[in-house]
Amino acid sequence: MAGVYVHFPFCATRCIYCDFYARVGKDWKPYIEALLTELSERKDFLKGVPPTTLYFGGGTPSLLPAGELARVADAVRTTFGVSDFEEFTLEVNPDDVTAERAAAWRSMGAGRVSVGVQSFCDTHLRWMHRRHTAAEAVTAVETLRRAGFDNLSLDLIFGFTELSDDDWAASIAAALALRPEHISCYQMMGRLADSDEDRCRRQYALLQERLSAAGYRQYEVSNYALPGYESRHNSAYWAREPYLGLGAGAHSFDGDRLRCWNTPDIDAYAASRPGGEERLSDREVLEEKLMLSLRTVRGLDLSSLTDPELGSVKKATLEELSRAGKLIVEGSRIRIPEGELFVSDWIISRLFPEHTA
Ligand code: SF4
The missing domain is CATH 3.80.30.20 (tm_1862 like domain)
Known part of the structure; x- marks a missing residue:
């Protein structure tokens, strides 16, 4: 969609x-x-x-x-x-x-x-x-x-x-x-x-x-x-589907790696529509998948990740968070329990590839 x-x-x-x-x-x-x-x-x-x-x-x-x-x-x-x-x-x-x-x-x-x-x-x-x-x-x-x-x-x-x-x-x-x-x-x-x-x-x-x-x-x-x-x-x-954002300050996403935006300035927008874009690296794509999906109560299906992405998710941290009750593992799906959603950003950041304990 x-x-x-x-x-x-x-x-x-x-x-x-x-x-x-x-x-x-x-x-x-x-x-x-x-x-x-x-x-x-x-x-x-x-x-x-x-x-x-x-x-x-x-x-x-x-x-x-x-x-x-x-x-x-x-x-x-x-x-x-x-x-x-x-x-x-x-x-x-x-x-x-x-x-x-x-x-x-x-x-x-x-x-x-x-x-x-x-x-x-x-x-x-x-x-x-x-x-x-x-x-x-x-x-x-x-x-x-x-x-x-x-x-x-x-x-x-x-x-x-x-x-x-x-x-x-x-x-x-x-x-x-x-x-x-x-x-x-x-x-x-x-x-x-x-x-x-x-x-x-x-x-x-x-x-x-x-x-x-x-x-x-x-x-x-x-x-x-x-x-x-x-x-x-x-x-x-949150599912990283594509969207077109129109207007000053609006962001767009192609559903893959391209994120672009219009500069937040009404006059500049009306005159020449300046903006910028970035292509996400492999690591940024994985971080987005973790950040966006784990904010939802459905969580993330690990089987939807590519092999290199799956290899970058820290298994030890995953197990540690699961033991601490901060993550629920159900088959291939992981999610944050509702009682811990208040600190979801912290939990998710622990799973980021570059995080060191
Ligand atoms: S300043 Fe405008 S956009 Fe911001 S909360 Fe108030 S009404 Fe909404």
Whole structure:
């Protein structure tokens, strides 16, 4: 399978924790034209494989007029000769959701909406510089439901200094009360992150426990879904399927060794689309396979590795991690137990070829 990602790097204001490339403004007209040009110039990147998923991310795609978004979606369909997608996701911010826009998003073919809620505590939302309240997030979800969206994902953030365990439990409960089909929870990183590792680990475990009890299945370090609602687009990233990324700062992957990107600069993108590319070495390919697959609860099938790759996986470390309960070995498949996913990066890095104990 293959996917198309389109980046819309515009925001109404900046949130204090965000590192995504985006800028405040509404000067999107030349940008949309540049997107359509890039689409037509790079249509062969997927080597004839028609995309089955489309993802509009940002930034804040919901800030743009629905007609502009529909133009881009239609152009992707026409360019690849597909009538529709198995999954078409649109990222929205709660303050952009109105009945009219929701209806227009449905009409352009979006079937899945990812809502940037982040928290159900107004104090924390203000601290993050979010533009909505908890009540507005609830209203946004209700509006999307009334428009017919039956595949909603909510984003939440944990692991910041202001967040107590009780606050976190309340936000989880508020999210569950809305019964979204999918929930993504990210740990805050960088200068605003909570340095209390024990509290972060507790909050991660609380999330796993509450979501599991409510019928959600964790399928990746940060992602939970009701059965059948796992994100196909993101799952394809972790399976190293090819995708074409369009827009300033967007990355593309050919499904083998080529990773390329557009420079994150709207003006430069519109003018000449600068960017870069790299061809992964054997070692980098193996590290990617380990890093991406072991973040999922399915883990990695060792029999899918080439002989040289398999030879580079440290058997002694594998056995050591298995004995320590950090890895589960089931036939040829290895995976990280759910109780250890919080430290998955550390576990995976131990398996990297160059790691020395
Ligand atoms: S709206 Fe989203 S992309 Fe924009 S600054 Fe906030 S978190 Fe970042």
